[in-house]
Amino acid sequence: MTDLHFACVSARSEPYAAGPTLLFGLRVEEADHQPVHAVVLRCQIRIEPQARRYEPEEQERLGDLFGAPERWGGTLKPVQFAHSSVTVPGFEGVADIDLPVPCTYDTEVASGTYFRALSGGEVPLLMLFSGTVFSGPQGFHAEPIPWHKEARYRMPVGVWQRMMADYFPNSGWLRLRADCLEELRRFRSARALPSWELTVETLLSEAEEGKLS
Incomplete structure (x- = not known):
């Protein structure tokens, strides 16, 4: 063998x-x-x-x-x-x-x-x-x-x-459900944010400040 x-x-x-x-x-x-x-x-x-x-x-x-x-x-x-x-x-x-x-x-x-x-x-x-x-x-x-x-x-x-x-220099990937991604897109559009990075940063900042309902 x-x-x-x-x-x-x-x-x-x-x-x-x-x-x-x-x-x-x-x-x-x-x-x-x-x-x-x-x-x-x-x-x-x-x-x-x-x-x-x-x-x-x-x-x-x-x-x-x-x-x-x-x-x-x-x-x-x-x-x-x-x-x-x-x-x-x-x-x-x-x-x-x-x-x-x-x-x-x-x-x-x-x-x-x-x-x-x-x-x-x-x-x-x-x-x-x-x-x-x-x-x-x-x-x-x-x-x-x-x-x-x-x-x-x-x-x-x-x-x-x-x-x-x-x-992927200085970056990563995050997978989201379609409905969650759509809500994130609406949040970005409502505030006219130019990038996804700024969108997430704004979301986190508002969450920390207690501005989100």
């Missing part, structure tokens, strides 16, 4: 993608260094938030995900980050490939909220592999990749921060 070992050795931003995309450098090794014709590789990536420490300001920003820090013993659960797939070309022994992972800045997505809450350090990731191996020194046969194949990687937070700064 073909025995593949996986390791993640790097992470970087894809500079020419249509949207924010991380490239994880994977090293795939066949234990007996037998020839592998190809691998159809699938990968599920999870964030393991319990595997790092958090500064007080990070704890505050993570409140909407995990609640108050005193509850984290029961609420600090893994967060789904991404599913991705790639075809590994034929190799003997070891192959180094890039696994592309599209990312989102959507504030409704838990992984995006987690990344934005971090000031620095590393993101502890668990990569779970599955798929099909096509191998055989003589002939050609297909085997499934066992579900227990995995790799851990601590991605520097700065990789994600620099990528998002390149694609």
